[in-house]
Amino acid sequence: MYAILGAAGKIGYSTSSTLRQTGVPVRAILRSKAKSDPLSAIGCDIAVADLQDPNALAQAIAGANAVQVICPPLPHIPNTADDMVRSIGSIMEALEKARPDLVLAISDYGAHVRDDIGMPTMFRYFEERLAELPMRKIFLRSAEHMEGWAALFPVASAISTLPSFHHPVDREFPTVSARDVGMIAADLLLRPDLEINQRVVHVEGPRRYSAADFATAFTRLLGRDVTAEAVPRAEWFETFGRVVSPSAADLLVKLYDAHNRGGLVDVEPGGEVRYGTSDLTGALRSRLPAG
Known part of the structure; x- marks a missing residue:
């Protein structure tokens, strides 16, 4: 039995459907x-449990040989970081009770960095807590999701500009389709290396892209010229604050500062890397608004 926490999300559904x-x-x-x-339509059993209810989580996990766990940030609540810490504690308690043979945790590029770089630092804490558990573990560190940029379709369509926090806009960075993350997670769950008690795997797309490449993909998909434009650093916090809480905005500002320093939100030196197959235009096309 494979238990998938957050199975309705993009990664969770991809893992579940690949396993099925x-x-x-x-x-x-x-x-x-x-x-x-x-x-249910693809034959999954359904269990209901809140991420911060360790007893319900333990019951949902009970009897599973392998479990995929995820700790998605909730960007609109007052303190995103504190909420993630509570969720991680709940997941830890549930796994300690259920004791599956294998845990695969969806983590983040940059989780190896010791400095505070925002969101990846939360996943470093996630990995450190899970490392305390006795069962075999796989930390699957995902690059930035291509599909996340789809939220900018309305902006790009309205003003022909793609705002970017990646500076400069022609610098390439690791990115991946969430679907590919789930498929690779499924493969690792089905074929774990039984000789390794704790394994770290990075996953990114077949090539790296820049914000300018995203603008080119938007141009193809929208049928109008779209140009990438760097959002000035002084405007970041206010810009993020229009759509997320101040706590989440702080995590994002630190994240993009680390991105733009280069070499931090990346593969850990000497780390194992798996590559997805989805290209940028294809991944974004699946999120193109109707009409």
Whole structure:
């Protein structure tokens, strides 16, 4: 039995569907049954548990041989970092009770960095806490998701400009389709290296892209010229603050500062890397608004 925490998310659904295609049993763990229909349709068992309810999580995980865990940040709540710490504690408690043979944790590029670089530092803490557990662990560090840029389709369509916090806009950075992360996670769950108690794997797309490359993809998909434009550093916090809490904005400002310093939000030196197959235009096309 493979238990997938957050199975309704982009990565979780991809992992679940890939596992089901091989015929293995999958238990999809969701916050509520509201998003369970697509998972039931592919033959998943459904379990409901809140991320911060360790007893319910432990019951949902119970009997699973392998578990995929994820700690998604909630950017709109007052203190995103504190909420992630509480969720990590709950996941730890649940895993200690359920004791699966293998845990695969979805982590983040840059989680190896010791300095505070915002969001990746939260995932460093996630990895450090999970490292305390006795079972075998795989930390799957994901590059920035291509699909995350799809939120900018309305802006690009309205003003023909793609705002970027990546400076300069022609600098390439690691990025990956969330679908590919889930597929590679499924492969690692099915074929873990039994000789390694704790394994770190990085996953990114077939090539690296720049913000200018994203603008080119937007141009193709929208049928109008779109140009990447760097958002001035002095405007970052205010810009993020329009859509997320101050706590989340602080994590994001530190993240993009680290990106723009170069070499931090990247593969750990000497680290193992797996590559997805989805190209940028294809990944964004799947998120193109109707009409």
